[in-house]
Amino acid sequence: MDGKVTLSHGAGGELTFEVVKRFFLEKFLHRSAMDGVGLDALDDGASIKTKNLEIVFSIDNYTVNPIFFPGGDIGRLAVSGTINDVSMLGAKPVAILDAVTVEEGFSFNDLELIVNSMKEAAEEVDVAIVSGDFKVMPKGKLDKIVIAACGVGVTEKGKIILDSGAKPGDKVLVTGTIGDHGVALISKREGIEFETEIMSDTAPIWCVVEAALKVGGVHAMKDPTRGGLAGALNEIAEKSKVTIYVNEEKIPFKEPVIAAAEMLGLSPYELLSEGKAVIVVDRELAEETLNEIKKTKYGKEAEIIGEVRREKPGYVLINTLAGGTRILEKPIGEPIPRIC
Amino acid sequence: MWNNFLQGYRNRALALRIAKMITAKAQTLEKTKIMHFCGTHEYTISYFGLRSLMPENIELVAGPGCPVCVAAIEDVEEAIQLAENENIILTTFGDMVRVPALNKSLWEVKSEGFDVKVVYSPHDALKLAEKNPDKEVVFFAVGFETTAPAVAYEIIKAKEENFSILTSLRLTPPVMKYLLESGDVEIRGIIAPGHVSTVIGFEPWNFVSEYGVSVVVAGFEPVDVLLAILMIVNQVSEGEAKLENEYKRSVEREGNIKAKEIIKNAFEVTETIWRGIGRIPSSGFKIKERYSYRDARVKYSIKKEIKKTSMPKGCICDKVVLGKAYPTQCHLFKRKCTPRNPVGPCMVSTEGTCYIWFKFGKQLPSPLGL
Amino acid sequence: MCLAVPGKVLEIKGERAVVDFGGVRREAIISMLDDVKVGDYVLIHVGFAIQKLDIEEAKETLKLWVSILKETT
Structure with a gap:
């Protein structure tokens, strides 16, 4: 696949599927773990199996623009989207890990508003935010803020919905x-x-x-x-x-x-x-x-x-x-x- | 829909009843080809699945009416050259961003870091010029007589120095005449474009009936299009060929006088190229001398040499655009030529016949009650 | 080649009017039409009003066809 990445490749349609297939599906050898659902399913998440439980994971990157929009912001979107991806597999969301990267010069007031939204959305479903990362990139190298979020959920073994x-x-x-x-x-x-x-x-x-x-x-x-x-x-x-x-x-x-x-x-x-x-x-x-x-x-x-x-x-x-x-x-x- | 007068034009029971009437009336007719000229009519037909309501012997064929399909490669090439200039913000309608010119599209130019913006209106392009005084804003104006008045308005009224327009505007009657003159298309009825006619009136379509072809000016709701087909089928079964106006709520005999005046003020009519068809006399709008300061071709001294545009190898878009062939008759269709990597122009535009046949499908199971 | 949608005139400001498309409002230029009044339905293409829609006519056409179709199908 020569040429350059365009915005269309990131829009979740056929072009995105081509990139995922060509660069990830075809390259990675081990695509599932502990007898769970893996990359091949290309579902909203994946899973691993224990004795009587199935642990479900999802991960997503949130780059919405504008970061504050009528009815929400990137914080509410990151937590809700992660909870929803896990829910789509029929698993009860229990924990979230998030990696927040901001541009140098980003205002702490805005960060507070965003984190409050994350807190509210998580508390609506009493999901714990158990771990995370915070990084800063030089001015101009990142458009304000990007949030990556991983969701963890549980369901009884065999009850996963694909x-x-x-x-x-x-x-x-x-x-x-x-x-x-x-x-x-x-x-x-x-x-x-x-x-x-x-x-x-x-x-x-x-x-x-x-x-x-x-x-x-x-x-x-x-x-x-x-x-x-x-x-x-x-x-x-x-x-x-x-x-x-x-x-x-x-x-x-x-x-x-x-x-x-x-x-x-x-x-x-x-x-x-x-x-x-x-x-x-x-x-x-x-x-x-x-x-x-x-x-x-x-x-x-x-x-x-x-x-x-x-x-x-x-x-x-x-x-x-x-x-x-x-x-x-x-x-x-x-x-x-x-x-x- | 809050505008309840429109609701009736999307009523399923009424639409199905008109379709039934078309089928009944068409029983005695042989294969009848009806061509609609406007890409937006093709969208209505495909979006509402109207082909699946047609009897076997009524064929709805799309003509050269989508700006993307007919915009000459040179025009898109010029837009790309302008976009590849740090100091220029190239604004355009969304239809044009994925059209490949010689080797790339405006969207690919954007991904190389240049400023290409999609706008809803030429007025939004002008506002961008106001907001970015240190930049030059160029509006790539593509369309037909419906869009020409809006572009003319900005040419005449805009104050900003840093705003100019690259035109790729065309007239529809000349290409319809060209098509009927060529004679080798057995079209029995034409659905004339409702919004072009809102501007130029229904008078200009009179000449069509001289070719023994029925012509009905139609609106863009499903019931509008179905009624226009019924009116054509009625004419055919009576052996008539005349002009009728289905879109009475919007189209008058003379059209919009003010809009026509503003077009005349800003543009002169010249020969222009139709992609896949070639040069058609007096079928293009060119910015008049006195507004040359608004003409991007003058301002940036782009010379527009007119040469016959050839179709990519194996591509029959030129026949599809004229209704002489269906996409399924092209061996590239759905193989080498797909919306993902379009070969011909009609696969690029969301209005293009090939795109719509690929996307909305033609051979469908009969209508399914749910 | 020309997507145009009907909108209702909410407010007039000289050459411009605020038009409501059904919970979506945007300004449009109305100087290509004569005596546009608040409450009129106008046809908007790329931010310009190209016609004042005749609502009565629209209803008449529908009524006419519904009656014709009733008789014949």
């Missing part, structure tokens, strides 16, 4: 409105900025996942962060080798998210959410799971949006508002506004 668990006949639900975080960020971007009440939905959603797990029918879960809903659904369809059908009328969006997507020529299915999950659940337990989720703090607007079939494995098909059908593709790079 993207490859969806079964034909299952129902597909989302735990709330899609694309809020994406629009909140874009509204601040120079050259395309606009006013809106849309706030980022950044939140630790273990309580939602826990409620769903209690019902007992969860087969697969994915948080629609980078790559949006289209990315998450395609990943589940590919890894489970199933077809996913969604009904566009059922997908919950806040109205300003659709307004912003249409004004800028963006697909609402590629916009980020940072406090939502796609959950694939056994058909018989779908309604019950939905009701339990709706009782939780972050699951009030959950909806069943479609179902799993087998005719075209690896495909996501959408029955559109106009009644037609089309393929919902995995995004290639980052969403870029267009006029045509």
Whole structure:
């Protein structure tokens, strides 16, 4: 792979997958440990097995820009995102390690605000922040602050939930409105900025996942962060080798998210959410799971949006508002506004 | 949708009923090709899966209507040369950033450290010039008659010295005439671009019916497009070929007089290149002499030599753009040519026919009730 | 080639107006239209209003087609 890294390689779409496959998957020899889930699964995290437990890990780098945005900041995002990645594997988050790197000259007041947000998000799910690192880079060598965070969770052995668990006949639900975080960020971007009440939905959603797990029918879960809903659904369809059908009328969006997507020529299915999950659940337990989720703090607007079939494995098909059908593709790079 | 008058134009029951009517009316017709000119119509058709609602003998073919597909390589090359100058902030619509010119795209120039910014409006580009007085801001203006007035407004009204415009603006009637004149395209109906017509009016499409082709100006909601198809199918079954206006809520006979005046004030019409098609007389907008201080080609003395653009080897985008071929008839499609590494222009743009056929798929199971 | 979306005029400031697209507000230039009033629906393309939308007409067209379709399908 010659040439240079572009922003699109970091957007969580096909280009990101190419980099991960070419530079990591193909290079590393040992890709799993202690009989656990490893790199090959390319899931939200990995695991190791002990006598009767499965310990789940996730790691992510948070480089959001701007670092303070309507509805949150990079601190809340780092802790919530880490808690959510661990939750997506069906594991109860118990600990977080974080590495904070700041640029020389970064204000301590801002650092305090960010760390307070980390504290609040962790305390919402009573997860311990057990270890970390703090580094400073010379002025101009880093854009303000970057936070890397590793999450640790536990589940009973064999109870881990992977993207490859969806079964034909299952129902597909989302735990709330899609694309809020994406629009909140874009509204601040120079050259395309606009006013809106849309706030980022950044939140630790273990309580939602826990409620769903209690019902007992969860087969697969994915948080629609980078790559949006289209990315998450395609990943589940590919890894489970199933077809996913969604009904566009059922997908919950806040109205300003659709307004912003249409004004800028963006697909609402590629916009980020940072406090939502796609959950694939056994058909018989779908309604019950939905009701339990709706009782939780972050699951009030959950909806069943479609179902799993087998005719075209690896495909996501959408029955559109106009009644037609089309393929919902995995995004290639980052969403870029267009006029045509 | 808060603007409830629009809600009806996305009503699934109404859309399906119109589709049923199209199917019923089309039963007695042979294969009928209907071409839409606008990339945004192609987006509506693909995004709402309207092809899966069409009977076998009604074909929706995309014409040369997406600015990315038709922008000449020279224009993109000029934008790249300007961007590769430390002192210039090159601003553009998002559509153009991934278009490969001779060997790289504006996005790759950005990754080399130069300043390339996506803007929503030419007015945002101007604001960047105000905010960065020590830098030069160039706006790469790509589009058709819908976008021309906005660009003209900035050419005439902008005060900032450090702001100039690189134009790649085209007119649609000339290329439609060129297509119909070439004759070897059996198009029976044309869906004319609704927002171009909002500016230039529906009058300019009258000439189409002289070629025995029905023409309907349409809006961009799914019901708008389905109604336009129904109106064309009705005409075909009556053996008629005339101009109709479906997009009455926005398009009038003369269009937007003020917008047309501001275009005339800032631009003259000249010959220009359409990528994959070649040179078409009086089909491009050029900044007038008196505003040369706003013209990036004059300010930075870029000379624009016009030469026939050839398609990359094996690429049939020029036929696809004119509706003479489908992407599936190109042996590069989905093999060497994918959205990941596009060969021809129609695979690069999110409006390009090849991209949309790759992404939204054409051969689909019949509509599935959920 | 021309994505344009309808917005509602909230406030007018000379050549410019604040337009609401449904919970998203942005300024647009309205000098290419005549006597734009607060509450009008305008069609916005790249930050410029290119038409005042005729809402009654939009409703009429829909009603007309719904009745035609009812008779025939």
